[in-house]
Amino acid sequence: MIKTIEFYWDLGSTNSYFALHLIKPVAEKHGANVVPHPYNLGYVFRKQSYVLMEEPKVKLRARKVDLMRWAKRYDLPFSMPTKFPMKTSPALRGALAMRRFGREWEFMEHIFAAYWERNDASVGEIAGLKPIASGLGVDQDQFERLVESDEIRDELVSETDRALERGVFGAPTFFVGDEMFWGKDRMEFIDDELTSPSAPRVRRSQTSTTV
Template identity: 80%
Template sequence: MGKVIDFYWDLGSTNSYFALHLIKPIAARHGAKVVPHPFNLGYVFRKENYVLMEEPKAKLRARKADLMRWAKKYDLPFSMPTKFPMKTSPALRGALAMRRFDKEWAFMEKIFAAYWERNDASVGELDGLLPIAAELGVDTAAFAALVESEEIRDQLIAETDGGIARGAFGVPMFFVGDEMFWGKDRMEFIDDELTSPSPPRVRRSQAAAAT
């Protein structure tokens, strides 16, 4: 089996936007497959009683300045949207629906570009996703039915819970085997892991038994 990079993402995550672009050349260099997993960050934030916009104003200003440095460094047309944060679960379910048509990654690229490059927050709702489905050659009625289905809703819950079970607490989160890498600034470590994989972890109970 070839090398696999599991990528947990949310449309509302600034850093997921950068990670979407930065992981591609690393995967290509190693012949690895990037497997995307929509991760409902809003659900996780609510569960942890975390409110992003209640952070200190100085920290929020510094974060924005840092994001613009990243955009300049990698020549990406990133800009902060007018509507931030926003609800993203319809877009996350849309990605899962597009998985049925083998167009998940193309869909992700289009919604990230719409929101983080063109200030188009309509992709946070089903109506704003329908034109993208049409652009990708997918029947909009079939797409809408899937996005609103209980099956896809349950699948998003399963994807999110599966990430949490693996140790994910935010996005972007990457896994190469059992090794976890958090953030857009972990690309070097992912590159290293794909070059020379870490040895399998030994559980403490196993280590204790061996001594």
Template identity: 65%
Template structure:
């Protein structure tokens, strides 16, 4: 596929800003006929590697961040809420996304998990028991899902995806790539839109995407 029609996003389910980014990028993708390619990125691992703890930031900053997130939710009429259980360990969700990729249901799975946690406050999605109903609702056999998601093979794939992100300069999520250009955060959609427009304009008339 031509890179002008592909948008990559490094994500983690424990990221508030990724919840918004996945919602807000949809109309941009539709406008440009672009597809979204997801890359799991283990933020918890990266934070621990850098001795960073989100909840140890100044209380004033944490209060502001919560208020600002609710402004975003109101502006875009999204049923976002801060879950009682936060932060979360998201490794099983990241693994699960790659298992569901085998069924071509990765994006549907990720969206369902984000809605469950960030809209309904359902922290059970951090465990396989909480993910099984989501998987089943998507028509996938839960035992098959859990067996694969818990495998060393999938764990290695998540680690490799995170490492590739670090090598590309990713330091947090959501990190969005259009070609080689990286945009970090939920508030960079205008730049993503402009980059897709720029790349689309530079594509010769009559050029077709190739798989």
């Protein structure tokens, strides 16, 4: 039986950039499939009344230093983009559109590299996403129609709502079965779970009491 790792991500999440790369060797080690789920982190932040850039400046500076340590540790060409944060819903919908053509993961790799490696914020807009779709063999006009369609918009809402129902509160978040792992620094735990799965959880509604 092929193992599955579910991956909730958002393009605007620094840690999702690292997770995109770090989950690969874990999946390869176990012959597991990584199933991506675009997750509208901006919507969730607004829902939770959380504003990232209003955190204490000393914390924001420390986070940036820490991110550069991660980039050095794993030899990744990460850099903070000039435009941050930015709206990511077009890119999230773009990934769902590319799912129709079996090119979702490649599309994700391209947009993450553009934004977090080349300081290219054009991937926050459809105009900047269309050339990427074309480079992956998808007609630009067809791609744009899908991205702007009610079908794809509703699917992104459903993906995000389903994530919230499962207890996802940030990105990146991974699931192996019912076990949830939050953050780019949970790869060892995911590895452990794939090696020795936790016992299935019993839903409260399925339990019975003997009187």
